[in-house]
Amino acid sequence: MSRSTRPMALTLNLNATETLQSSRTLQERSPTPSTKKRTAQQNFEIGRVKFTLSLKGGLNFFIDSGFVELDAKDMARFLYENSETLDKTQIGEVLGKEPDSSFVKGDGVDAEKGGSGFFLQVLYHYVDMMEFSGLMFDDAIRLFLSGFRLPGEAQKIDRIMEKFAERFTRQNEDVFPSPDTAFILGFSVIMLNTDLHNPSIKPERRMTIESFLRNNKGIADGGDLPEEVLTGIFNRIKEKPFSLKEDDEAREKVSKESTNTFESLFVFEGPTLFGSSADEKKREKFRKEREEMMAASEQLFKKRPVDKSSYSRKPSVEGGQLDSTDSVSPADVVKPMFDVTWGPLIGTLSQVLESSTNETIVALCLSGFVYSIRLSSQSGMSLARNTFVNSLAKFTTLGSIKEMKSKNIECIRTLLSIAIIDGEYLGESWAPILQCISQLGRLHLFASGLDSEDEFLQTGSAQLNKISEAAREMEENNGKAVLAAVNEVLIDKVFSSSVTLSARGVVSFIEQLIAVSEAEISGDTKKGISGVGSSAGTASGSQKVVGSSHGTEGPRIFSMQRLVEVADYNMNIRPRLTWSQLWESMGNHFAKVGCNENAMVSMFAIDALRQLSFKFLEKPELTDFNFQRLFLKPFLLIMKNQSSREDIRELVFALCR
Numbered sequence: 001m002s003r004s005t006r007p008m009a010l011t012l013n014l015n016a017t018e019t020l021q022s023s024r025t026l027q028e029r030s031p032t033p034s035t036k037k038r039t040a041q042q043n044f045e046i047g048r049v050k051f052t053l054s055l056k057g058g059l060n061f062f063i064d065s066g067f068v069e070l071d072a073k074d075m076a077r078f079l080y081e082n083s084e085t086l087d088k089t090q091i092g093e094v095l096g097k098e099p100d101s102s103f104v105k106g107d108g109v110d111a112e113k114g115g116s117g118f119f120l121q122v123l124y125h126y127v128d129m130m131e132f133s134g135l136m137f138d139d140a141i142r143l144f145l146s147g148f149r150l151p152g153e154a155q156k157i158d159r160i161m162e163k164f165a166e167r168f169t170r171q172n173e174d175v176f177p178s179p180d181t182a183f184i185l186g187f188s189v190i191m192l193n194t195d196l197h198n199p200s201i202k203p204e205r206r207m208t209i210e211s212f213l214r215n216n217k218g219i220a221d222g223g224d225l226p227e228e229v230l231t232g233i234f235n236r237i238k239e240k241p242f243s244l245k246e247d248d249e250a251r252e253k254v255s256k257e258s259t260n261t262f263e264s265l266f267v268f269e270g271p272t273l274f275g276s277s278a279d280e281k282k283r284e285k286f287r288k289e290r291e292e293m294m295a296a297s298e299q300l301f302k303k304r305p306v307d308k309s310s311y312s313r314k315p316s317v318e319g320g321q322l323d324s325t326d327s328v329s330p331a332d333v334v335k336p337m338f339d340v341t342w343g344p345l346i347g348t349l350s351q352v353l354e355s356s357t358n359e360t361i362v363a364l365c366l367s368g369f370v371y372s373i374r375l376s377s378q379s380g381m382s383l384a385r386n387t388f389v390n391s392l393a394k395f396t397t398l399g400s401i402k403e404m405k406s407k408n409i410e411c412i413r414t415l416l417s418i419a420i421i422d423g424e425y426l427g428e429s430w431a432p433i434l435q436c437i438s439q440l441g442r443l444h445l446f447a448s449g450l451d452s453e454d455e456f457l458q459t460g461s462a463q464l465n466k467i468s469e470a471a472r473e474m475e476e477n478n479g480k481a482v483l484a485a486v487n488e489v490l491i492d493k494v495f496s497s498s499v500t501l502s503a504r505g506v507v508s509f510i511e512q513l514i515a516v517s518e519a520e521i522s523g524d525t526k527k528g529i530s531g532v533g534s535s536a537g538t539a540s541g542s543q544k545v546v547g548s549s550h551g552t553e554g555p556r557i558f559s560m561q562r563l564v565e566v567a568d569y570n571m572n573i574r575p576r577l578t579w580s581q582l583w584e585s586m587g588n589h590f591a592k593v594g595c596n597e598n599a600m601v602s603m604f605a606i607d608a609l610r611q612l613s614f615k616f617l618e619k620p621e622l623t624d625f626n627f628q629r630l631f632l633k634p635f636l637l638i639m640k641n642q643s644s645r646e647d648i649r650e651l652v653f654a655l656c657r
Contacts, residue, residue, distance in 0.1 A: 043067075044085075052087040055094060056103070070103070072112045076125035083147035088244060091148035095123045096156030120159070127163045133171040137182070138233045140168050141189055142242055149244060150190075158575035161186045177221045184219045187577050188212070189233060190242075197241040209234050335379045338372075342384045345372060350391055353407070362407045366392075366414045373418055377425035386429050389418075393432035398439040401471045404478045409485045412436065416486070419494045424505040430512035434559065437491055438516055440482065441558045446472070447479030498566050503578045506570065510582055513566065514589045517559035521593060521601060555601050560593065564608045571616060583631060591634035594652075595644040602648050609634055 043065045051058025062068050068078035097119030109115030132140040165182035176182045195207040212234050353365040369392050376384035395411040419433050593605035616631050
């Protein structure tokens, strides 16, 4: 090759090399479809883990990676399509978020684009993607719950099932008269599933077909659903519980791999449709570990050497197990023992408390009352509980007009403490406690130099029932002593703590508050808490009795005011099903008082109804539901009542216009 051609060849080689490198760089910058797919799968797995660990962190990753847009409808589509791979507990948390929850911070952001109400819109879009046409009701619930785990909070379940009921009723218009029926039956079916398949519930305490039918009476807009429909639902759920696919697979895996049958019993405790928070999971784990430790300790205790000289007979052993009569639960022993001793115990405590003025002895007696009430309440011994509470209420001397001593005030403080701490188990024993609180409200007015509300609510001849000047002076002195020793915050806490009561507990509380309110309006608020100490005061000569206003008071509205407060506290935190049950009792009471012959009392009831109604009607309600209409029912009852005053009817008409 000549010298002139060498540079040309070298140039050609350099150009070829540059072209090859450029081609490789272009290939690296433009990945193949298979590479894109592999990268997307890897990113999805990363996002899935992030979503399991942090709800918002995972969703943000999916949005940034292009899997979903920041749009409520697209987010619902993404969760629905990937429900088999994403964590179902977290999906349930997304669907159950509070109605005003937002995904992005800032005012003025549209709910569909992450603003306030974003998660509620995700729930609505998610449910609207589902098809329930032609399905039996329990099969529709089974399909609905297959994509997520229900949150543990009752309010979240309430919102989710409300939307389900609306969707099912729209697609199956001939099955139920209204979405209310589907909503109530949906709750009942979920509770039935838990009751029938929860291993912690003893077989003899499980729901029967008779009780299931009884629980669902009158839910079809006042009528009953066909018995064969409810029976079919009961039998199908009894045969096949609601359960998530991964729970079934995990349960099957554990049963195959585990060689310890005791361990396998505690890995999955029945259908786990309900989710739980991290703290709840820790508490549950701690509880299981504690139970296992107690069981192991019990086994060691049973296997210890038996001192034959200490027993007249040797425990029988069959198949390596001690006779079941040798191991008795403490709870099974305490109740029979207390059942035998509570009668003499209350007699002793009452006698000592009545006669003693020693602070240490009084404190010991009051501790005895507290523990006795707590033990009888949690053991289901209603007679013993009622007796102890009534006795303690009478020792407050709030039922009569007499000089209060320090031990009487301590009884008041003790009674309020019991109401706050043990309110869940008090049941009908709330009545004497609420009567005492009613009288405390009266004393606080006297201590402030004000007249009790019965002074300005009395009309006509009722004015003759005013108490004497001496009695008024003593009530003022008692009120000042109580006001100095008993903080009003304690009284307020009794009513604000109603939000912590269970559904059954708050129903009992409101029933008794209504009963006390009715007694106040009739002018007889001390019945049941008067009658203690008159003999004691005479015997000791230290407790001056001026008289009693028992049965002579005018109408009072203290408890009705408190009832309005309790309704306000519980309105937005109770599931709609529980709230409708509570409102039925409260609404009937307000309607009854609204027809009272005393114009001022009836006008207060109307005003209370107005305030509560306006607040409840602010809550959004899905299409075709009737809960808001039911809330206005008391106004209708007042208008229909022939005994209601003409001016009251005009007032109701003006409010509803």
